[in-house]
Amino acid sequence: MDYSNQSGFRQRKLQPKVRMRGSAVDSGEPSQLFDDTSAGHNAGHSGVDKGPMVYAGQSLLSDPVSNLAMAYGSSLASQGKEMMDKNLDRFIPISKLKYYFAVDTVYVGKKLGLLVFPYMHENWEVSYQQDTPVAPRFDVNAPDLYIPAMAFITYILVAGLALGTQNRFSPEILGMQASSALVWLIIEVLAVLLSLYLVTVNTDLTTIDLVAFSGYKYVGMIVGVLAGLLFGKMGYYLTLLWCCASIFVFMIRTLRLKILSEAAAEGVLVRGAKNQLRMYLTMAIAAAQPVFMYWLTFHLVR
Amino acid sequence: MQKSRSANMAFTLYALIQTAILFTNAIAVLHEERFLSKIGWGADQGIGGFGDEPGIKAQLLNLIRSVRTVMRVPLIIVNSVCIVLLLLFG
Numbered sequence: 001m002d003y004s005n006q007s008g009f010r011q012r013k014l015q016p017k018v019r020m021r022g023s024a025v026d027s028g029e030p031s032q033l034f035d036d037t038s039a040g041h042n043a044g045h046s047g048v049d050k051g052p053m054v055y056a057g058q059s060l061l062s063d064p065v066s067n068l069a070m071a072y073g074s075s076l077a078s079q080g081k082e083m084m085d086k087n088l089d090r091f092i093p094i095s096k097l098k099y100y101f102a103v104d105t106v107y108v109g110k111k112l113g114l115l116v117f118p119y120m121h122e123n124w125e126v127s128y129q130q131d132t133p134v135a136p137r138f139d140v141n142a143p144d145l146y147i148p149a150m151a152f153i154t155y156i157l158v159a160g161l162a163l164g165t166q167n168r169f170s171p172e173i174l175g176m177q178a179s180s181a182l183v184w185l186i187i188e189v190l191a192v193l194l195s196l197y198l199v200t201v202n203t204d205l206t207t208i209d210l211v212a213f214s215g216y217k218y219v220g221m222i223v224g225v226l227a228g229l230l231f232g233k234m235g236y237y238l239t240l241l242w243c244c245a246s247i248f249v250f251m252i253r254t255l256r257l258k259i260l261s262e263a264a265a266e267g268v269l270v271r272g273a274k275n276q277l278r279m280y281l282t283m284a285i286a287a288a289q290p291v292f293m294y295w296l297t298f299h300l301v302r
Numbered sequence: 303m304q305k306s307r308s309a310n311m312a313f314t315l316y317a318l319i320q321t322a323i324l325f326t327n328a329i330a331v332l333h334e335e336r337f338l339s340k341i342g343w344g345a346d347q348g349i350g351g352f353g354d355e356p357g358i359k360a361q362l363l364n365l366i367r368s369v370r371t372v373m374r375v376p377l378i379i380v381n382s383v384c385i386v387l388l389l390l391f392g
Contacts, residue, residue: 179314179315180313180314184313198358198361198362199361
């Protein structure tokens with residue numbers, strides 16, 4: 001029983017632990033991801049706080065028992081904060097999430113351009129730095145969570161705008177649109193995870209990567225709905241067709257390097273059932289994007 | 303058009319949780335001897351060969367078996383909570 005567990009999915013989970021995104025290596029060099037200014041702010045605040053307390057509570061501080069109690073209380077509080085941070089980090093990997101938000105304006109601009117026009121870009125490989133992927137700030141091919149998160153929120157707002165122009169708006173609809181789109185996103189990520197497990201692909205695609213890739217289609221959806229608002233149904237269909245084609249090409253070119261084996265990814269036609277299945281899987285994932293894009297926007301444009 | 307719009311928009315997170323519970327329950331009630339072995343999906347029939355390519359059927363059987371083993375006790379708890387909540391709040 002254990003043999004079949006070792007390969008495929010389990011290996012896929014073991015490998016990303018080696019290539020930890022930005023936790024151990026990057027905490028030693030904060031300039032890699034962000035400049036962490038929280039320590040400086042804390043020192044400033046505690047200095048300001050202790051001032052009035054010293055003046056007002058001279059009698060309080062001189063009493064040794066209350067001194068002891070204060071020291072014990074502060075140590076307890078810091079212990080509790082530490083424990084909470086550690087537990088929270090177990091459920092939501094905050095240190096890994098920081099990697100996905102290390103973006104800057106140039107990266108966002110280039111990535112948005114790639115999402116609507118991926119045909120001229122030639123090198124789709126993610127560059128590595130000592131076995132950890134480089135932060136998105138330095139490599140335009142790396143996935144990030146900033147664009148999907150912003151695009152999701154913008155999609156909700158644009159949906160509200162579109163419904164408002166048709167006099168179908170009410171505040172509950174915004175919540176319904178948001179939860180509906182979120183549910184479809186979760187379903188899509190779970191379906192991709194399940195199919196990756198069944199096909200036993202040895203890849204270092206993490207769940208957050210898949211969420212990022214699934215979130216990139218919201219950019220095309222926003223452009224389509226905006227075109228539909230400005231130019232009517234014909235504009236919506238034309239723009240949506242263009243965005244669907246570009247997301248299809250984008251996903252295929254990005255996923256090909258991650259899912260297929262090395263030889264097949266370089267364009268050499270490698271025959272064999274394994275690679276053929278993986279190619280079908282890549283094309284299925286890429287083809288699901290235009291379907292979702294149409295499904296989530298067609299009711300907004302009349 | 304009205305019906306399609308409401309069907310699209312009524313997809314809430316609560317519906318997702320319900321779907322997940324129903325799916326997991328469906329996998330958990332598949333009996334090993336009476337059903338899975340009869341259709342060739344038993345626990346011992348999945349492992350065709352060792353090596354690095356288990357194949358889709360072996361992975362699927364492995365998944366079903368592990369879901370049934372792991373989720374047995376949590377499902378009891380979740381189902382009891384659901385029953386109590388539905389009795390109280392309809």
